[in-house]
Amino acid sequence: PLDIGEVHGHKVGDETVDLVRKPSVDEPFSALAFKIAAHPFFGKLTFVRVYSGIVEPGAQVANSTKGKNERIGKLFQMHANKENPVDEARAGNIYAFIGLKDTTTGDTLCDKNDQIILES
Numbered sequence: 001p002l003d004i005g006e007v008h009g010h011k012v013g014d015e016t017v018d019l020v021r022k023p024s025v026d027e028p029f030s031a032l033a034f035k036i037a038a039h040p041f042f043g044k045l046t047f048v049r050v051y052s053g054i055v056e057p058g059a060q061v062a063n064s065t066k067g068k069n070e071r072i073g074k075l076f077q078m079h080a081n082k083e084n085p086v087d088e089a090r091a092g093n094i095y096a097f098i099g100l101k102d103t104t105t106g107d108t109l110c111d112k113n114d115q116i117i118l119e120s
Contacts, residue, residue, distance in 0.1 A: 004092075007051045009108065009118040012064050019116045021052040023091050028114035029053030029061065031089070033100075033107045039083075042074070045096040046103050048089075051118065053111065056088045063100075064115045065107040073099025 004023060007030070011017035021030050035047035055061060059072050076083040076096040089095045103109065106120040 007118060009116040012067075012115045012117055021116060021118075024052060025054050025091050027052035027091070028111040028116075029055045030108065030110040030116050030118060031055075032118045032120055033103050033105055033109065034120075036103075036105055037096075039098075042083075042098045044100070045076075045098060046100045047078075047094065047096050048109060049094050050089050050091050052091045054088050054090050060112060061109045062112040062115050063103050063107050064110050064117050066102055068102045069112065070100045070103055070109065072097050 006020050006022045009019050021027050030052045031048040031050040033046050033048050037045045039045050057072055057075050061070055063070050075086050075089050077086055078096050108118045110116050
């Protein structure tokens with residue numbers, strides 16, 4: 001999954017400033033929410049593709065699209081309808097995040113101190 005190359009986005013508040021994130025765990029965290037689903041036990045699952053960095057459960061991240069902060073509750077890798085809990089979400093993979101209240105399809109989640117809005 002890391003073979004997609006770098007991803008482009010823009011600076012929060014200024015679409016003329018192009019930003020690039022490499023698909024590396026050494027880059028700041030950035031991810032794109034691409035699907036929302038209801039789960040009978042956990043409630044809302046937000047499916048995200050992590051493009052750069054690492055994030056752990058309990059972390060505070062920015063929803064740079066909406067200008068809000070979110071706390072990640074639990075992280076899962078999904079296989080069919082089975083949830084496999086993981087200790088971290090790493091660049092290049094798809095995960096289901098639990099606990100995001102304001103995030104919807106197309107929103108960018110990123111490091112609060114190094115924000116980007118990804119092209120969805």
